[in-house]
Amino acid sequence: MKLRHWIWLGLAVMIQSCIPSLHPLYTEDTMVFESSLLGTWTDGEDAYVFEQLKGKTYLFTYMKGPEQEQYEVHLVKLGSNYYFDFYSHRKEGFYPGEDAALAPLIRTHSFAKVKWDQGTLEISHFAEVDWLENLFDQRKIRIKHERLEDEFILTASPRELQKFFLKYANDPNIFTESVSLKKAL
Numbered sequence: 001m002k003l004r005h006w007i008w009l010g011l012a013v014m015i016q017s018c019i020p021s022l023h024p025l026y027t028e029d030t031m032v033f034e035s036s037l038l039g040t041w042t043d044g045e046d047a048y049v050f051e052q053l054k055g056k057t058y059l060f061t062y063m064k065g066p067e068q069e070q071y072e073v074h075l076v077k078l079g080s081n082y083y084f085d086f087y088s089h090r091k092e093g094f095y096p097g098e099d100a101a102l103a104p105l106i107r108t109h110s111f112a113k114v115k116w117d118q119g120t121l122e123i124s125h126f127a128e129v130d131w132l133e134n135l136f137d138q139r140k141i142r143i144k145h146e147r148l149e150d151e152f153i154l155t156a157s158p159r160e161l162q163k164f165f166l167k168y169a170n171d172p173n174i175f176t177e178s179v180s181l182k183k184a185l
Contacts, residue, residue, distance in 0.1 A: 018125060019132060020108035021154035025085045025161050026074040031056045032082075034075060034116075041121050041181035048121075048181055059089065075114070078162055081169050084123065086110040108153065111165075113175045119183050124175035131173040 033056040041048040046064045050073070053059040058073040070089035075082060088107045111126040132152065135141045143164050144156040154161065168174045 018110050019129065019152050019154060020110055021156070021161065022106075022108060023154070023156065023158050023161065024074065024087070024109050025083055025111050025158060025165065026076045027158050027162070030076050030078060030162065032075050032077045033058075036118065037075070037116060037121070040184040042184050043179060043181050047184070060086070076162075078166050079169060081165075082114045083165065084112045084114050086112070113169075121181040121183070122178055123181070124178040126175055128173050128176045131176075 033052070035052075037050045037058065038052060039050060041050070046062065049061040049063070051059045051061075053072060056074065058075070060071045060073040062069045062071075071086045072089050073087070074085040076085055077083075087109050090107070113124045113126070115122045129152070132141075136145070136147075136152075141164070143154065143160060145152050145154050156164070
């Protein structure tokens with residue numbers, strides 16, 4: 001189960017359990033900053049560290065043993081719900097290094113619904129691919145996207161994404177897997 005969280009955060013484009021987006025979920029009027037999220041959170045094995053990067057942006061570091069991944073995270077408030085918008089903090093741009101890739105890599109956004117209090121943080125990532133695929137196939141949703149073989153990438157604007165999240169915020173199929181964290185003392 002721990003590996004699933006690592007994969008979810010680090011390889012969003014490659015995995016069926018996350019649906020990446022070319023555009024962010026946040027806009028200036030929906031971005032918020034909550035200092036109560038700052039600090040180290042843990043699931044008993046791995047560490048999840050939130051620091052203030054600049055303005056309303058968090059620097060999120062996920063540490064699994066000696067390995068770590070960093071993300072820029074924005075906290076988004078839509079209606080009464082909060083969401084994280086994860087964006088890789090790697091500065092390599094499209095080409096990560098001489099030997100790393102023959103093709104450009106594009107950083108994408110990944111989303112999660114979040115709930116927290118002083119001592120607990122629950123992160124539920126978006127979305128169940130089969131559920132979304134069924135909605136697309138049945139033409140029940142019309143959010144802009146592209147199908148890449150067996151995967152989807154959302155291409156909708158931030159405002160369109162916000163409307164989608166507001167409409168489906170309480171649907172039990174949209175946020176299916178969660179990680180529960182405790183604040184480290």
